[in-house]
Structure formats: structure tokens, C-alpha cells
Amino acid sequence: xxxxxxxxxxxxxxxxxxxxxxxxxxxxxxxxxxxxxxxxxxxxxxxxxxxxxxxxxxxxxxxxxxxxxxxxxxxxxxxxxxxxxxxxxxxxxxxxxxxxxx
Amino acid sequence: xxxxxxxxxxxxxxxxxxxxxxxxxxxxxxxxxxxxxxxxxxxxxxxxxxxxxxxxxxxxxxxxxxxxxxxxxxxxxxxxxxxxxxxxxxxxxxxxxxxxxxxxxxxxxxxxxxxxxxxxxxxxxxxxxxxxxxxxxxxxxxxxxxxxxxxxxxxxxxxxxxxxxxxxxxxxxxxxxxxxxxxxxxxxxxxxxxxxxxxxxxxxxxxxxxxxxxxxxxxxxxxxxxxxxxxxxxxxxxxxxxxxxxxxxxxxxxxxxxxxxxxxxxxxxxxxxxxxxxxxxxxxxxxxxxxxxxxxxxxxxxxxxxxxxxxxxxxxxxxxxxxxxxxxxxxxxxxxxxxxxxxxxxxxxxxxxxxxxxxxxxxxxxxxxxxxxxxxxxxxxxxxxxxxxxxxxxxxxxxxxxxxxxxxxxxxxxxxxxxxxxxxxxxxx
Numbered sequence: 001x002x003x004x005x006x007x008x009x010x011x012x013x014x015x016x017x018x019x020x021x022x023x024x025x026x027x028x029x030x031x032x033x034x035x036x037x038x039x040x041x042x043x044x045x046x047x048x049x050x051x052x053x054x055x056x057x058x059x060x061x062x063x064x065x066x067x068x069x070x071x072x073x074x075x076x077x078x079x080x081x082x083x084x085x086x087x088x089x090x091x092x093x094x095x096x097x098x099x100x101x102x
Numbered sequence: 103x104x105x106x107x108x109x110x111x112x113x114x115x116x117x118x119x120x121x122x123x124x125x126x127x128x129x130x131x132x133x134x135x136x137x138x139x140x141x142x143x144x145x146x147x148x149x150x151x152x153x154x155x156x157x158x159x160x161x162x163x164x165x166x167x168x169x170x171x172x173x174x175x176x177x178x179x180x181x182x183x184x185x186x187x188x189x190x191x192x193x194x195x196x197x198x199x200x201x202x203x204x205x206x207x208x209x210x211x212x213x214x215x216x217x218x219x220x221x222x223x224x225x226x227x228x229x230x231x232x233x234x235x236x237x238x239x240x241x242x243x244x245x246x247x248x249x250x251x252x253x254x255x256x257x258x259x260x261x262x263x264x265x266x267x268x269x270x271x272x273x274x275x276x277x278x279x280x281x282x283x284x285x286x287x288x289x290x291x292x293x294x295x296x297x298x299x300x301x302x303x304x305x306x307x308x309x310x311x312x313x314x315x316x317x318x319x320x321x322x323x324x325x326x327x328x329x330x331x332x333x334x335x336x337x338x339x340x341x342x343x344x345x346x347x348x349x350x351x352x353x354x355x356x357x358x359x360x361x362x363x364x365x366x367x368x369x370x371x372x373x374x375x376x377x378x379x380x381x382x383x384x385x386x387x388x389x390x391x392x393x394x395x396x397x398x399x400x401x402x403x404x405x406x407x408x409x410x411x412x413x414x415x416x417x418x419x420x421x422x423x424x425x426x427x428x429x430x431x432x433x434x435x436x437x438x439x440x441x442x443x444x445x446x447x448x449x450x451x452x453x454x455x456x457x458x459x460x461x462x463x464x465x466x467x468x469x470x471x472x473x474x475x476x477x478x479x480x481x482x483x484x485x486x487x488x489x490x491x492x493x494x495x496x497x498x499x500x501x502x503x504x505x506x507x508x509x510x511x512x513x514x515x516x517x518x519x520x521x522x523x524x525x526x527x528x529x530x531x
Binding site: 014015017018021022037039040042043044047051 | 270271274275302304305307308311312315319352355356386387
């Protein structure tokens, strides 16, 4: 069991390291290059989103949550053309209602 | 005269390190101007650097002076780097590594790749060593130009540096950077071949994205995509990790439909993959979807269309009607046609809905479709049209329900005005 949990820890670290490298790369001049191709940008952001979402589920670390929230906002900025506060409120309400069994 | 004055003024700089580097920089400028005072500037730089007391700091600054001497084309630069290497032996490991990292950077910048690799390989800490090598590689790759006549040689040298990098994540990043450079200098075969060397699925996906995007942008021959698919299949097998699904999505989203299909047909959960991809494409890349659907077999088309119609019923976008027309014309599963009828009703195109319902051979399914149309007509108060349609509904249960609704509606309308409205309101409550 210990081996398994060590492997999982290693895997988790590697995934976050991958996100770190991608972010570093995007913060350099690479953002301009990648953003010229919308699909590539969306996919790259989606990849980071998926990894951080998974990390948030497993960890209670507020800093991971903070990083995830930033990527969520970035993702919405890039991918959602018709995003608006009422639309977001509607989605949030729907989510809560499902959990409340309505 | 001015230069002599400047040289004298440097002496006011108190910090010997800053003073030494200033002399060295002036030496470079004077060399460019072919001014004989250049050698004097470098001599002063060397003399000054030896005034630094801390040995690590001394050697670090000495390497900077040697770098500027190299920039000025002085052969003695190499000798100084070698001398630093000898002097380093007296220092603790950690300090040695620190100086060597600087030397590696400088030597790469001076295009002395072999020397740089030699110094990097002497770094004892494997983390720092890999980091230095990666840095060296990145700097070297930046220098490679597509039009350069020595490009093949440069690529060989770059690959030599890359081979020295073993530790993750440096290895993955190095492979990624190398592939990107190969794409930039139009060495597509080599770039695709290098993907084979990736070991981490996350990087495989990212590199695939970059490669497909690049190939699309430069509009290369189809054979490159075929090779890419072979590499993808090979990698999925070798890494024994399920990345085929991701690769299929990457291929499809980038419009590489043939590649995506070849990959789909190679996986075990083929149907699930097809359904998943159809969902993703209709949501994110509907412009690719038509080409995709055109290439599917009958069974595949039925499966994919059902998923696409499910999405379109939730999001009845008028702009995607061309997809619905294609599905209506080509699909053989009549359950999908019922969905098509409902789509047309949602977009208000009753005429097309009626046309499609007439194509449905199965009595039960046709009744369902006609029932939906009749409901729609009733909602729009087109009672006469609804009556005509109900006559064609063969399913007794459905037709009974429809006739019942129809009759209530007729009565409600005949009451008219307020009473009709209040009845409706009461019903809603």
C-alpha cells in the first residue's frame, strides 16, 4: 500500500510540475505564439484545468484551489463567448439545486 | 584621447567585480572598433578580477571576463575557461556547480557547444546538471535558422546535448523544445520521429497538439499526418497508458479527421470513443463535424448522429442546420430521424419536420414524430393542421392522447376570451 501511495504522490507531483512548466512557458513569449491558434490555446488551458481540478479534489491546499480558480477564470475568458454574470448565477444555482435534490 | 580618459575613469568604480566587467565590456566595444587599446582593457579586466577575495565570486567573475574575451574573438578565452575548471577543484562541490552553470551558459552563447557539454557533465548535482544542459540546449536551439547552410550540423549538435539530458522533467521539456525547433526549421520527418522518444503521456499530448497545429498552419503533405498517426498508435502501445482517447480528440479538433478515425478504429472501446468524440466535436468544433460524418460507415453514422442530435435538441442552434440536413439524408436509424423531427420543431421549421416524418417507415416511430408535430401545432393553435396530422398517427395510444388534447383545445378556444384564459391559468396552477 505504501508503494502505491508513493507512486500516486509521485504522479501527482509530476502532473503539477507539468502545469508549472506550461505556465512558465505561457508567461514567457510563448503566450503570444500559442494564442494565435485558438484551438491550441484552449486545449492547453483545458489540460491545466483538468490536472488542477483533480489536484483540488485530492488536496485541501488552499494554494492549489487558488491556482485552479485562476485557470477557471482564464478558461471562461478564452472559451466562453457569451459569458455574463446572470448566466453564471444561473449555472451556479442549477448546480446547487442538483445537490439539494431539487 | 576620449577612450584613454574613459579607461582611467573606470578606476573610480570601487567594486572590483563591477570594475573588471566594465573593462571587459569596453574591451569588446574597442575590438569592434578595431582599436588597439582593446587588449589593454582586457588585461585590466583580468588584473582587477584577481583582486576579488571570495574565491567563488572570483571564479564567477573570471568566467564573465573570459566570456567577453570570447565575444571579442580572443582565443585566450578558452584557455581561461579551462584554467577556471582546474581552479574549481579546490572548491566544495556545491560552489563548483554554481560556477560551472555560468560557464555552460557562456560557452553556449559563444557557440562552444562541446566545451559547454564538457563543463555541464562535470556538474555533480544531477538536478543542476540537467537544468544547465536544458538551458544550453534552449539557447543553442534558438540559434538554429532554417536558411543556415550548417543547419544539419547544428541539429546534430542539438541532439547531442539533448542526449545528455536524462532527468525528468528536463528530459521531456528538452524533447519538446527540440521538436518545436525541428518544426520551425521545417525538418518535419525528424520532428515526428522525435515524438517517439517522449516518455510522459502529458508531454506526448502537448507535443502532439503543437505538431498538428504547426503542420496545419504550414499546410504540409498528407504523408506527415499518416506518419503522425503511426507514431501515436505506437506510443499508445509502448507507454501502456490510455492516451489514445486524448490523441483522437487532438487529431479531430485540429481537423485531422482521417487520423482521428484511424485511431478510433484501433481502440477496443471503439463505440464509446466515437460517441465521446461526436459530443466533443459538435460542442467545440462543429465545422469539422460534417467532414467527419461524411467519412463514417453506416453504423458509425447512426451512432454518432444519435449523440449529435441529443446535443442539438438541448442546444437547437439554427446555424448547425446543415449538419441536421446531412444526418436526415444519410442516417438509416429511424430513431435518429425522430430526433431530427424534434430539432426542426424546436427551430420552428414545421415543414421540414413533416417532410422528415414522412420518411420514417416504422409505424411506432412515425407516430411518435407525428405526435410531436401535432403537439407543436396545438401549441401554436393551428388546430386544423393538427387534426389533419392526427389522422396519420397509427399508434392507437398516442392518437387517443392527441385527439383528447385536441378536443380540449377546441373547447377552450370556442369558449374564447376570459373564460378560456382563466381555464388555462387554472390548468397551469
